[in-house]
Amino acid sequence: MYFHRTKFEVESASFRVDMGAIMLTCEQIERYHRRGYLLLPDWFDNQEVDTLRAELPSLLNHDSPGRTTEADKKSVRIFYGVHQISPLFDALTRHPRMLPLAMSLLGEQVYVHQSKLNMKSGFQGSGFEWHQDFAFWHGRDGMPKPNVVNFIVFLDDVDIFNAPIYLLPGSHERGLAPSQGKELMPHDHVKELVAELGIEAATGPRGTLLVFGGLIAHASPPNISPFNRALALVTYNAVSNVLTAGTDASHAHLAEREIVALASHQDDDILRRPAPPYRSRMEEFRIAMKA
Template identity: 35%
Template sequence: MQLSPEQLAQFDKEGYLFFPELFSVEEAAFLKAEAEKIYQLERAEVWREKNGVARTAFAAHTYNEGFKRLGAHPDLIRPVQQLLDGDVYMHQYKVNAKAPFDGSVWQWHQDYGTWHRQDGMPTPRAMNIGVFLDDVTAANGPLIFLPGSHKHGVVNAKYDIETTGYPLWECDRATVAALAKAGGCVAPTGKAGSMIVFSSLLVHASPPNISPLDRTIVYLSLCETSNHITEFNRPEWIAHRDFTAIQPLAKDCLIKLAQSKD
């Protein structure tokens, strides 16, 4: 997939692009079923909310074939290569759950702020991609963006180890309020199979899921290969240390696997 000049200009202005229903219903359903299997595993990579429900599964591409193929799908890799003007490696891979009634908040944050402070990533030449495995609605804890906030560099944040079971560099309220006043606040929603690409500097959050509806999103964090991390303070399955450039697979790599499992 090649981004158009209009899409590149939109990304530069707002810090994200949204692609409704990029993946088929069959592909999304297959990955959702694989995610449910992973959440049942007792592995260090599977983090849980304080009440025990799954919150996120790190590095799923290293122990699940479906997520491995998604991690090299050309419709994910090519746009980021274009935006970063270079080859990319996988810095982080998460399958984030927001369980019905119990899915917890993700505080306001910038991903690059964490990667710079904790992993020694030199510059924000890194991107996030999210693929919806469930329909994401206004009711089930959608991702919320502050458009244009990526143009403000690394903003003020404090290390929060109390709000949830996952520590996070949380942006302060005054900063979030000022950024929202300047650029607004949006929550892209859509059907399972939709994809979103956003800057590692874009300030974002997601509210708790108090609805009876699942909300699962896969996040790939891709970094330009020469911009790889320089500090190794976190486990390898959180901040990867294989800086090899990802070679995109064929466009049908995922659907073929899904169909072979039928």
């Protein structure tokens, strides 16, 4: 099965989003469609990130079917459905620097297909093999087309040491990879793509926004550093891209079945609330060492 997208598919005579309101240049939009991802440093400031981070301790202890742990049975690996539990993270999905951009890239109104926290604790965070997200959503949830986009907010500084996401630029143009019925990509196919396209690491300071679609090949290594790496992910799906099978209502944390187009918050300061002050990664590390 082969799915292919070009930048022209997101244009619609009946749907427009003010590009000025989302602060992207035409060059950035073209780069996204050509390379399959976009990295936007300083999309959120330290105060906004600290507001989100302040929610993590209580949220990660919440008893939810969407909460999974690492091999130590203590460190949280992934927490699915975070916007369904936290009003703050629900506000993030509707943020005026998030939602209008998602609508612009997909060319229509959107809803949240999935949200999650990806927590790679120092020394504990396990890796993710090479895959395309759409392979899971198409096979498991019955998502017809890859008219979907991931927005990932860095809640920690991410560098080459604490398990950044690896991406194969331009791999989204090759369609859905052969998988012999499995969602993970065959290593031989990954080798061919890397030989032709190269491999890049998505790094940046906390507050960076990483945007990529459902077909780009990506992975991440284990976190063998002592530094935590927390990411907040929102997956927007086009309202016309209705799921046809797969998960039921008992798994709503994995795939939202109720299609309700989102309306953007008008307040750009929605995340600027009192929160513990910003500390550098080394400061946080030293404090944890003393605890």
